[in-house]
Amino acid sequence: MRRFEGRVCVVTGAARGIGEAIAARLAAEGGRVAAWDVSERRLLPAVAALQAQGLDVQPFVCDVADRAAVAAAMATVEAHFGAPVAVLVNNAVWARFAPLADTDEAMVDRTLAVGLKGMMWTLQAAAPQMRRLGGGAVVNLSSTSAARPVTQAIAYAALKAGVLGLTRAAAVELAADRIRVNAVSPGMVGTEASKAQFDAPTLATREAAMPLGRFGAPADIAGAVAFLASGDGAYVSGAELVVDGGWTTSSL
8 A cells, every 4th residue: 555655744753662663654655754753863773774675764853842843843844855744643752650659740741741742842833734735634642541541650641641632622623724633542562661661470461461362563553543644544533543452441
């Protein structure tokens, strides 16, 4: 499939894990992908590996918590590719897990600055470009933690619930511009970052409890994002697509 042929796509938090898989999927389907990340050290080799596969992916170092930096980066993307942004995937996140008693202001501020305010700034910067195109698609990454949080994840769960509210509000506001805004909520995905939250026995127990018998893979999430961002999802806006192998609907 070439559902994104020639379309300019921005993916934030694209240096590893789910973000890298999304960038690869959109590019494999013909997208011209701007891969954003705050870490140049991780981003450059990740993009080089995708380019080695013949994919049209370019690196852009940007801290999405910085509104001015986001506006500048979005303008640079349009200038580089010579076309407005058609697809925006907000995947960037900053997460630390701690009991409520140990949760401090700096942790909460950075969590919300990257994961929630950052989405507002990218939406704000991309919407005028999409409007000039006659429409566009935005996919925001939430989490099943918004509905079924794990322990010691108060700031993260609050963030991801906020992402769902932001998604619905943006979908309503931008509908007249034919800009669709949706959310994907992954369950447990077997990335290095997610596995680092648990010890080996806990991981084994959690994976065995999954109705489909395994954790998700980054490619599973990328496929859901690609559907919502493509013409196949042309009549879907303001929706949350849960991708968790059936975990949130099970009794376990």
